[in-house]
Amino acid sequence: MHVLLVEDDALVASGIRAGLETFDLVVDEVATMAEARRVMASMQSDVVILDRGLPDGDGLSLVEEWRAAGVQAPVLILTARDAVRDRVDGLSGGADDYLVKPFDLDELVARLYALLRRAAGRASGVLYHGELSLDPAARRVCVGGEPVALSRRELVLLEAFLYAPRSVLSAGQLKDSLYGLNDDVESNALNVHIHHLRRKLGAGVIETVRGLGYRLGRADAVALPDAGRKGPSP
Incomplete structure (x- = not known):
């Protein structure tokens, strides 16, 4: 699985990337919406992990932009914003899942595979x-x-x-x-x-x-x- 990780906190991003790589996932890490646009235009990512609070805007606006352009890659919002309204806005805005920091790595990986499985129309994890x-x-x-x-x-x-x-x-x-x-x-x-x-x-x-x-x-x-x-x- 190829994962595009959009996270501006370098320490958090490094930890997530290292953790995902222990599960044999391929990870590209960027810190801004502009960089995320560039990566998505140049290669195919299976799933996106996206923070909302990015230096050049709210990550949710990037999801809405991608969906309007027909980009179908599953997106998991990973953020510290834990209010119910924030979760509803994220899912209504085109994200496929929403996980609040701090989180468990095993749960994150399980959610990524669930997104990939649903995108492929599969019911079983195996x-x-x-x-x-x-x-x-x-x-x-x-x-x-x-x-x-x-x-x-x-x-x-x-x-x-x-x-x-x-x-x-x-x-x-x-x-x-x-x-x-x-x-x-x-x-x-x-x-x-x-x-x-x-x-x-x-x-x-x-x-x-x-x-x-x-x-x-x-x-x-x-x-x-x-x-x-x-x-x-x-």
Whole structure:
């Protein structure tokens, strides 16, 4: 999951980012509405965590602006404003959830996954594809009940496909899921991660759509080669 964090308190933002990264989430952190606009225009974020009290205005006005422009990314308002009126205004203004500071990190992550699940039209927290299952909260992947060890990037990539099982995802979309704006990405990095997923979960688990990108393969293409039991790639 790629998270855009909009928080002007550097200490709070650093703590949230570090906490989310322990759950293998990819986080881009900005401090103003102007920076948030720039990021949303240049890459695709799965979910936005947005403070209301920002240096260049009320974050809620940014939500309203995005919604008017057709931006559908789920937004969680994270703020110290705890009055009922503030919560109602936030949700009425286009935000999808509202969490008051101080908060518990586990609850924040659970809410983010709930937003992503609802956006994908899924009821269950565990993602299934035939014999393949992925529990995002536990960071656990199994095939036929057998655990498969994936690296952090491989797991995030598989999650992106499972949340959009019928979609062709471009290389750019997949890179947005895997990397933040400031990450140093080698040109063949995406191909390497896809190769590792195919080796561990079956050659047909990810299909190449020539000229467009990649999509999740048929459910019966999932397999568990011996390589899948050897642990994460280096």
